Amino acid sequence: xxxxxxxIMDIHSIAxxxxxxxxxxxxxxxxxxxxxxxxxxxxxxxxxxxxxxxVTQASPSERAELVKxxxxxxxxxxxxxxxxxxxxxxxxxxxxxxxxxxxxxxxINLTASNPLQTAATPTVATNLLSYSTESLPLxxxxxxxxxxxxxxxxxxxxxxxxxNKVISLITALQNEGKPLSVSLxxxxxxxxxxxxxxxxxxxAQQAISESLRQLLxxxxxxxxxxxxxxKLTQFIQQLPPAARAEWLSNELxxxxxxxxxxxxxxxxxxxxxxxxxxxxNNGQRFEQKLAQLMGLTTPNNTLPADKPTATQVPxxxxxxxxxxxxxxxATQGLKNTAPDxxxxxxxxxxxxxxxxxxxxxxxxxxxxxxxxxxxxxxxxAALIPVSEAGKLQFASALPQLLAFMxxxxxxxxxxxxxxxxxxxxMHQYTLGSLAKIQLQQIHTLSHQLTQxxxxxxxxSWQMEIPVRHGHDIHPLSIxxxxxxxxxxxxxxxxxxxxxRQWNVxxxxxxxxxxxxxxxxxxxxxxxxxxxxxxxxKTLLQAQARLDAFKAQLEKEGIQIAQMQxxxxxxPTPKMSLNYSLVxxxx
Numbered sequence: 001x002x003x004x005x006x007x008i009m010d011i012h013s014i015a016x017x018x019x020x021x022x023x024x025x026x027x028x029x030x031x032x033x034x035x036x037x038x039x040x041x042x043x044x045x046x047x048x049x050x051x052x053x054x055v056t057q058a059s060p061s062e063r064a065e066l067v068k069x070x071x072x073x074x075x076x077x078x079x080x081x082x083x084x085x086x087x088x089x090x091x092x093x094x095x096x097x098x099x100x101x102x103x104x105x106x107x108i109n110l111t112a113s114n115p116l117q118t119a120a121t122p123t124v125a126t127n128l129l130s131y132s133t134e135s136l137p138l139x140x141x142x143x144x145x146x147x148x149x150x151x152x153x154x155x156x157x158x159x160x161x162x163x164n165k166v167i168s169l170i171t172a173l174q175n176e177g178k179p180l181s182v183s184l185x186x187x188x189x190x191x192x193x194x195x196x197x198x199x200x201x202x203x204a205q206q207a208i209s210e211s212l213r214q215l216l217x218x219x220x221x222x223x224x225x226x227x228x229x230x231k232l233t234q235f236i237q238q239l240p241p242a243a244r245a246e247w248l249s250n251e252l253x254x255x256x257x258x259x260x261x262x263x264x265x266x267x268x269x270x271x272x273x274x275x276x277x278x279x280x281n282n283g284q285r286f287e288q289k290l291a292q293l294m295g296l297t298t299p300n301n302t303l304p305a306d307k308p309t310a311t312q313v314p315x316x317x318x319x320x321x322x323x324x325x326x327x328x329x330a331t332q333g334l335k336n337t338a339p340d341x342x343x344x345x346x347x348x349x350x351x352x353x354x355x356x357x358x359x360x361x362x363x364x365x366x367x368x369x370x371x372x373x374x375x376x377x378x379x380x381a382a383l384i385p386v387s388e389a390g391k392l393q394f395a396s397a398l399p400q401l402l403a404f405m406x407x408x409x410x411x412x413x414x415x416x417x418x419x420x421x422x423x424x425x426m427h428q429y430t431l432g433s434l435a436k437i438q439l440q441q442i443h444t445l446s447h448q449l450t451q452x453x454x455x456x457x458x459x460s461w462q463m464e465i466p467v468r469h470g471h472d473i474h475p476l477s478i479x480x481x482x483x484x485x486x487x488x489x490x491x492x493x494x495x496x497x498x499x500r501q502w503n504v505x506x507x508x509x510x511x512x513x514x515x516x517x518x519x520x521x522x523x524x525x526x527x528x529x530x531x532x533x534x535x536x537k538t539l540l541q542a543q544a545r546l547d548a549f550k551a552q553l554e555k556e557g558i559q560i561a562q563m564q565x566x567x568x569x570x571p572t573p574k575m576s577l578n579y580s581l582v583x584x585x586x
Contacts, residue, residue: 040114047184052140054109070097165191215435223432226466227473252370259363263466283361283437371427398425458483477507513538528562
């Protein structure tokens with residue numbers, strides 16, 4: 001049904017058919033509309049609800065009788081009058097006559113009610129008989145409006161579920177003492193908007209489930225380009241400069257250098273500004289920053305930054321190319337697809353390729369883009385029979401392959417085949433690093449989906465910062481959580497207020513110290529600190545430095561509410577993703 005055709009339906013009582021030809025058509029309509037308005041407590045412009053109770057095909061005799069009543073009303077009018085009111089009535093009657101003469105005319109019994117009626121004028125259901133050419137199903141609920149020209153107009157059909165939600169919303173507003181909207185349509189829009197959000201949340205949850213099915217197997221392989229990058233850099237550096245491009249293209253070497261810039265030394269993390277920059281560019285907000293750069297959103301109107309959409313991970317363990325989205329987001333791809341984006345930049349002078357280079361996820365996508373170009377030329381070579389049987393079959397891990405190649409002289413190696421194996425493993429390890437970041441993004445997105453109906457939603461993030469110790473990478477895991485808690489008012493212990501609390505969990509796994517965790521809870525200006533240590537000697541070292549650490553924090557103006565060290569490991573945080581590892585439909 002479209003709104004234009006619905007708007008021609010008029011409400012008329014034809015219960016006393018023998019009287020229709022004797023009375024003025026306009027007067028009949030005025031009386032009926034007045035009775036309807038009085039019963040339902042309506043005034044011009046008000047909206048109400050009607051449900052279709054019965055639909056019957058109008059017989060030729062019924063249509064003729066209705067036409068006869070219209071013609072009688074037309075006869076009583078002065079058709080030569082130039083008065084606007086007379087012309088309006090003439091036009092209206094002619095429209096009704098044309099409608100009644102339609103062979104598909106139907107008689108429709110409606111039950112009308114006004115959900116906005118107050119307790120002083122309780123809701124009363126009114127039975128009406130109408131006619132229309134529209135095909136209205138039994139039980140269909142209609143949103144109607146009383147117009148200024150004494151007609152009843154269909155605004156739109158609504159579902160029973162939507163009507164129930166509208167009535168529930170009206171009841172909730174009345175119970176809270178809040179004013180009601182005069183427009184049922186506005187209330188319906190609120191309900192429909194909520195339904196749209198529910199549908200989007202369901203689609204997002206479905207996308208999360210599909211992403212998890214693809215990402216978890218990749219992540220569980222333990223393949224991480226960032227962890228292997230120092231050994232890869234060492235292999236490249238030991239090659240003669242003239243031979244490096246024969247193993248890895250200059251573009252790929254540049255992308256690897258850009259990625260290496262995101263690896264931090266432990267001393268660098270003591271610099272607050274560098275730490276802030278590292279957290280900002282850790283990959284969690286890459287899509288959001290890219291959308292802002294392209295002018296698709298603004299900082300105050302952000303997209304779901306954590307939506308894991310950038311990289312499509314292959315379902316198999318082979319080095320199959322990813323889709324075009326990866327190329328567009330990667331460094332070189334952004335250069336080609338967005339030459340005129342600088343006008344929308346939020347930061348003057350920044351370009352898409354610079355944005356990708358500054359972000360950890362963007363840098364990984366840049367490496368992935370170059371590796372996929374390398375795969376095109378390397379895949380054929382990988383199929384060439386190996387002269388030394390089994391030489392390549394054992395190299396199923398990138399560190400193992402790099403160790404093998406660094407022990408051999410370049411002349412002794414089957415360069416084409418080893419190069420193809422190297423590129424293939426680098427591609428898989430890069431996908432592993434991206435899978436980690438995407439799973440962290442999924443955690444944040446999933447948490448947001450559970451907070452849509454909360455008046456004070458909480459927030460949660462998980463991330464890792466690659467930190468270099470010697471020739472190895474030991475990631476620093478960080479969990480951030482913001483929630484609202486009850487805090488007693490110091491001036492009045494009986495009163496409490498909800499305040500924002502920040503929780504930070506830092507996790508280290510170092511060769512000599514073992515696993516060490518630090519939990520910080522900041523409530524206002526009060527800080528609580530708790531350390532966990534897996535090894536006893538690490539716990540003793542932490543306890544010995546506890547007083548000095550507390551004094552240092554107090555010197556910075558931080559109030560210490562509690563500080564302690566405990567043995568063992570902290571409880572593992574739980575994350576509900578509402579997804580099944582098994583697809584029951586298959």
